[in-house]
Amino acid sequence: MTALLPALLPALAAGAVVGLALGGLGGGGSMLAVPALVYLLGFSPAGAGTASLLIVAVTSLTGLLAHAKGGRVRWRTGALFAAAGLPAAAAGGALSAHVPAGLLTAAFALLAATAAGRMLRPARGRAPARHSPARAAAAGAGLGAVTGLLGVGGGFLAVPALVSALGFTMAEAVGTSLLVICANSLAALVPRLGTTGGLDWAVVAPFTAAAVLGAWDGKRLADRFAGRTLQRAFAAALLAVAALMGAGALLS
Template structure:
């Protein structure tokens, strides 16, 4: 019963992160599966991909209904990252774990600093929205080169550091591609869904050994949490979300450094 309760609570938190902030699911899911639910790291990674793929797809649909997904740019962004993520993953096997941890923490801290800097800038007037905005990408078209280059860079970093890219995708979309925070959250879920699914496919053979009695409830509450996270994003301003995201990134960076030093 205790394991089930922990799975339900952890799933709700992961869902809130994905639905409300557009990322951070795997960074929360993997530690929860290992330290709270007793999964091995290999099984935790596979289970996390299942959870994140299903939950991010749910969050994507919720944000798409609100007109917050820039499909064309997001598809380029996601597609460019897939081969780069595979190459980064191959390279990471030859690098020391301590170096990867330090690089990950430094990158998270840098992304947080950029998000906080953007949040302090003077607010620009935004047109009042009368309901969902159809085809947001058509309103502010973006060339193909920049989204593809940004997505490839993000994919390489994601593959190299071995953690889902949502927490990096949002700052990249905001800073490099000038998305609003709401668009970045919605569109990042498109990239997360694609990356998680692509990473899961080679692991399908080992998925049978995962404890589905735990993963099922975990995923179910994560899906519900994603809808609640989307509602939370509806009620908070872009700047508030940026600050919350930056604080989360700084916490992740600090925890990773502490874990590396502890070991």
């Protein structure tokens, strides 16, 4: 038991943070989980990617159920949005092999900063609902292509897309984003299922359990704040991600 403590405590702490982000903001799971698994818990990048997909899929499903109880998930639009993004994500992933890593990182940083700017734009009344199937499919395909090309950003980019392109409220965007994340994570996890036997379950299991509990706490926190407050918090997180990835692009 003593030998497990050095890894167990960081796993629990990191899992709680990942769950809070997913449950409260509807994104950020993989962007937080992968660095924690690599730098805090000693996973290889490949192992961290597989473990992150598993953790995020389970945690997103938990958060999705919590938000669904509050009527914050637009199932039809979210399912269409997610389905349209899967083939586009595959195409983007194939294309990414031919693009320099530094350019991909810089592109994501610019995209994250742009999305943050749109979220911070002063509200001029509530945006009209635009939940048309064609618009949802187009927005989902665009997001899928971007996330497949850049390899990150499912939730962090889904929420701004749902708010800006489809006129969702922030609460609806957070809840529905979890449906998109869950679908994308499972789709990306399936080809890696043969590698899950090599994962350190003594770390992955408590990490996932803490993330699941954190997702419920994140949902409760989201209940306490107005949509505009959540948008500002989300935009601040986007700007932080943009700054970190922009610095990484410059240093690479």
